[in-house]
Amino acid sequence: MTLAADAPTMSRQSPVAFWAGFGIVLALLIVAPLVLPEFWRRFVTEILIWGLLAMSSDLLIGYTGMVSFGHSAFFGLGMYGAAAALLSVRPPSLWLALAYGLVAAAAVAVFVAYFSTRLRDIYFSITTLIFSQIFYVIIFTWTEVTGGENGLSFRRPALAVPGLFSIPFDSNTLHWFVLLVVTVSYLVLRRITQSPFGMVLQSIRENEPRTRAVGYAVERYKIVAVMLSGLFAGLAGVLYALQNRFAAPDYVFFVVSGEVVIFNVMGGIGTLVGPIVGAAFFLLLREGFSRFFTEFYLIPVGLIFTAMVIFMPQGLLGFLRRRLNA
Amino acid sequence: MPVLLDQILIQTINGIVTGMILALVASGLTLIFGIMDVVNFAHGELFMLGAYVGVTTVVATGSFWLALLVATVVIALLGAVIQITTLRPLLGRDPLTTILATFGLSLVLQNYALWQFGPVARKIPEPISGHFPLFYLDYPWYRLVIAGLSAAIIGALWLFLKYGTYGIWIRATTQDRVMASAMGIPVPWVHTAVFAIGAGMAAASGVLFGPLVGVNHAMGLDWVLKAFIVVVVGGMGNLGGSIAAAIFVSLLEAYASLWVSPAQAVIVSFVVLILTLLFRPTGLFVPTPK
Numbered sequence: 001m002t003l004a005a006d007a008p009t010m011s012r013q014s015p016v017a018f019w020a021g022f023g024i025v026l027a028l029l030i031v032a033p034l035v036l037p038e039f040w041r042r043f044v045t046e047i048l049i050w051g052l053l054a055m056s057s058d059l060l061i062g063y064t065g066m067v068s069f070g071h072s073a074f075f076g077l078g079m080y081g082a083a084a085a086l087l088s089v090r091p092p093s094l095w096l097a098l099a100y101g102l103v104a105a106a107a108v109a110v111f112v113a114y115f116s117t118r119l120r121d122i123y124f125s126i127t128t129l130i131f132s133q134i135f136y137v138i139i140f141t142w143t144e145v146t147g148g149e150n151g152l153s154f155r156r157p158a159l160a161v162p163g164l165f166s167i168p169f170d171s172n173t174l175h176w177f178v179l180l181v182v183t184v185s186y187l188v189l190r191r192i193t194q195s196p197f198g199m200v201l202q203s204i205r206e207n208e209p210r211t212r213a214v215g216y217a218v219e220r221y222k223i224v225a226v227m228l229s230g231l232f233a234g235l236a237g238v239l240y241a242l243q244n245r246f247a248a249p250d251y252v253f254f255v256v257s258g259e260v261v262i263f264n265v266m267g268g269i270g271t272l273v274g275p276i277v278g279a280a281f282f283l284l285l286r287e288g289f290s291r292f293f294t295e296f297y298l299i300p301v302g303l304i305f306t307a308m309v310i311f312m313p314q315g316l317l318g319f320l321r322r323r324l325n326a
Numbered sequence: 327m328p329v330l331l332d333q334i335l336i337q338t339i340n341g342i343v344t345g346m347i348l349a350l351v352a353s354g355l356t357l358i359f360g361i362m363d364v365v366n367f368a369h370g371e372l373f374m375l376g377a378y379v380g381v382t383t384v385v386a387t388g389s390f391w392l393a394l395l396v397a398t399v400v401i402a403l404l405g406a407v408i409q410i411t412t413l414r415p416l417l418g419r420d421p422l423t424t425i426l427a428t429f430g431l432s433l434v435l436q437n438y439a440l441w442q443f444g445p446v447a448r449k450i451p452e453p454i455s456g457h458f459p460l461f462y463l464d465y466p467w468y469r470l471v472i473a474g475l476s477a478a479i480i481g482a483l484w485l486f487l488k489y490g491t492y493g494i495w496i497r498a499t500t501q502d503r504v505m506a507s508a509m510g511i512p513v514p515w516v517h518t519a520v521f522a523i524g525a526g527m528a529a530a531s532g533v534l535f536g537p538l539v540g541v542n543h544a545m546g547l548d549w550v551l552k553a554f555i556v557v558v559v560g561g562m563g564n565l566g567g568s569i570a571a572a573i574f575v576s577l578l579e580a581y582a583s584l585w586v587s588p589a590q591a592v593i594v595s596f597v598v599l600i601l602t603l604l605f606r607p608t609g610l611f612v613p614t615p616k
Contacts, residue, residue: 067422119603122365122421126554127603133551134596141590255547258429265426298437306430309423310415 078237105234376529405525561609
């Protein structure tokens with residue numbers, strides 16, 4: 001009885017609090033580049049990009065219950081797709097970079113999704129990991145096309161709408177552009193998780209055999225989930241390529257996938273916002289510790305992460321899960 | 327370049343030698359998975375740290391065989407510490423959490439090695455320097471010794487599991503954790519011991535492998551991936567299957583590297599893994615489940 005009595009009040013009050021919080025955070029992020037020094041401005045933009053990647057993986061980890069260890073493949077293909085567009089087409093176009101990156105990531109995602117979704121639990125994790133390594137080896141050794149170990153570097157295109165305006169990216173406009181893309185992606189992902197489709201994903205997470213028994217084509221839902229996730233990961237890759245003006249094989253390596261899982265666990269899976277917070281927390285820890293430990297910052301960060309897995313499985317925002325999904 | 331019969335024979339021997347080391351790494355991994363559902367992502371790091379302890383001991387004492395022993399014992403103890411502090415609290419949770427925890431540990435251990443030993447690869451001198459003629463090559467005896475030693479260690483493990491009292495405890499815990507506990511077997515300590523044994527075996531293979539290529543902080547990554555492939559292809563938790571799979575995968579890679587670079591030959595084993603998972607997810611080298 002108490003549960004039933006609580007439920008309506010929750011659903012009546014939470015959305016207001018949620019959208020108020022959303023508005024405040026968004027406003028802060030819009031103002032951020034105007035008040036922050038150059039280094040931190042870049043830092044916040046980077047958090048947003050990694051946050052988008054982590055969010056895309058949360059769709060699988062948090063909502064469908066599949067831990068992907070292969071998100072670096074989608075991210076990396078997004079980067080290389082953008083690089084291909086910016087290097088091969090003159091004049092370089094931002095929109096073409098986005099399109100190429102998304103197509104590349106989607107193509108890889110179809111392939112990976114088709115094979116990996118037939119497997120469950122750790123077998124899914126291992127398969128995605130192996131797939132990302134296959135792409136890593138191909139990119140690393142196919143030097144004529146991908147630049148091999150050195151990767152590809154290129155110039156940033158202008159932010160332009162043909163016939164309307166064209167302004168070169170500086171760190172402010174880049175930040176706002178990234179913020180816009182990430183915000184829209186967040187809203188879309190949130191909508192997806194709350195749609196009937198998203199409900200089926202969550203029901204797969206809770207009880208896969210029962211979902212199948214009810215009559216849903218579980219495999220098809222999983223394939224679509226992996227593809228959507230891969231698409232958003234590719235989008236993050238394009239943004240990262242734009243920010244850093246290069247594509248490098250290091251970003252296809254599975255350690256990046258591992259970091260994405262770390263972002264999710266640190267921030268709290270199944271919340272979409274949590275992974276962004278996790279990415280921010282991780283990057284701040286890295287920044288803080290690399291002052292003392294230089295490049296060995298992963299020693300304390302790894303210890304903190306391991307301790308969080310044991311003692312704080314909900315992550316930083318896990319306790320807010322109900323409100324964030326309101 | 328036409329491939330000659332003697333090249334194929336040489337690659338067969340190379341493949342078996344690498345396969346035996348891989349089998350030693352993977353049997354520890356599969357033992358740990360089979361008994362406690364732990365996917366040990368830090369296994370490659372234990373292999374790498376074992377090699378480093380080996381390097382340090384060889385430099386200090388000059389004896390390779392002492393180094394092999396010291397590395398095995400030290401890393402086994404480290405494994406016990408890791409199991410008690412990190413994995414014991416995770417007992418009964420989703421196996422995925424063990425991947426996460428051991429992944430965190432692997433970052434720590436790898437960067438510790440980089441910090442402690444630096445980025446320059448170290449080399450362990452070969453304890454046996456003789457060669458014998460093999461077609462157009464002088465093939466080092468040491469490689470055959472490695473294969474033999476790995477087989478001996480795995481054989482000893484098998485005998486221990488089959489006939490030793492504690493081995494029987496381990497097998498009992500695999501079959502039924504609760505029942506074993508009811509029979510008075512100290513299950514938590516069996517887990518610790520198994521993890522220590524697996525870690526020690528990884529360290530031993532690290533020392534044995536050290537003379538073939540340099541020892542560096544990133545070598546664990548390659549090996550843990552290969553060991554995962556072998557464990558899955560051989561059937562999770564199946565010792566015999568892992569050994570067969572290790573040799574199978576290494577042979578395929580050795581043959582593939584006749585045509586493509588070794589870096590690309592890795593793809594062959596990736597493909598074997600994916601095909602196995604798709605068509606025979608219980609493993610290639612296990613009897614068909616009824």
